Amino acid sequence: MAQRIILDCDPGIDDALAIAFAHGHPGIELVGITTVAGNVGLVKTTANALAVSEFVGAAGTPVTAGCAGPLLRPALDARHVHGDSGLGGAVLPPATASPAPGHAIDYIVDTVRAAPGEITLVATGPLTNIALAVKREPRLADWVRRFVIMGGSAGRGNVTPAAEYNIWADPEAAAAVFRAGWTVTMLGLDVTMQTGATEAVLRRMSELGPLGSGLLLPALEQYRSVSEPGGPPVHDVCAVAWVAEPDLFGLVPARVQVEVAGQFTAGMTVTDFDFPGEVGSGNALVAMRIDVDRFWDATLGTYARVAAAMGR
DSSP: OOEEEEEEEOOSHHHHHHHHHHHHOTTEEEEEEEEOSSSSOHHHHHHHHHHHHHHHTOTTSOEEEOOSSOSSSOOOOOHHHHTTTSSTTOOOOOOSSOOOSSOHHHHHHHHHHTSTTTEEEEEOSOSHHHHHHHHHOTTHHHHSSEEEEEOOOSSOOSSSSSOOHHHHTSHHHHHHHHTSSSOEEEEOHHHHTTOBOOHHHHHHHTTSHHIIIIIIHHHHHHHHTTSOTTOOBOTTHHHHHHHHOGGGEEEEEEEEEEOOSOTTTTTOEEEETTOOOSTTSOOEEEEEEEOHHHHHHHHHHHHHHHHHHHTO
């Protein structure tokens, strides 16, 4: 049975690829998309979510805008990584649809409340919307089927030596989310940095018609200019891939706390794998292993289904 998800995101190159995966994988039903400021500002992340959804054939998926900035700190985007538009070199047709009415916080709470135990909440951007949603309705932590993020790291960061971008962009929100009383499934840099799109992967993407030539390749070309030599990693795809095919990853129970006060370490996900074993002492399952070959087979297979539906 397909897993029903809400994808809270900040498109963003890898968020766009995550939307395509969530739409195309038969193990996922993309119920709705909510947007937050992050890689670029809220107006652009919302426009990008709408444009990507229409481009990949998910035009009926509601897109609801959320928070335009962090809880307490100034907004710091990642345009130097994702380009001014947020989609790198991809230039998609403007969406014909408008955002759904209302606010992402209300959409998340209302949708999960209406189907307790059925919806997995997946967050691939700063956690501002999620923090405010669980503050408004603490029972959200009990109502979701699972809560999954792309964010954090048990090791080094990518925006500072200590912090990964999504957590660093709003550490107060992330701290509140990890304290909310649910188990956070954390797909962080420990695994996502292993998903570089190699030349072989890019060649397979080039065979995917307009999906490859219009979105995947030009978006990733921007990433290539700022990424590691192993190819641009598709961080956010990991979060939705775990929902669809969890055996691609190895998870380790942990207690994760988010640093908010450190001069040099704000946004660090302090990850304790040796926490005491009593019930309730852990709050996370942290991905530490990934089968990279199977991950790319699953991802490219999913994109092939999307491309076929688009009439490549």
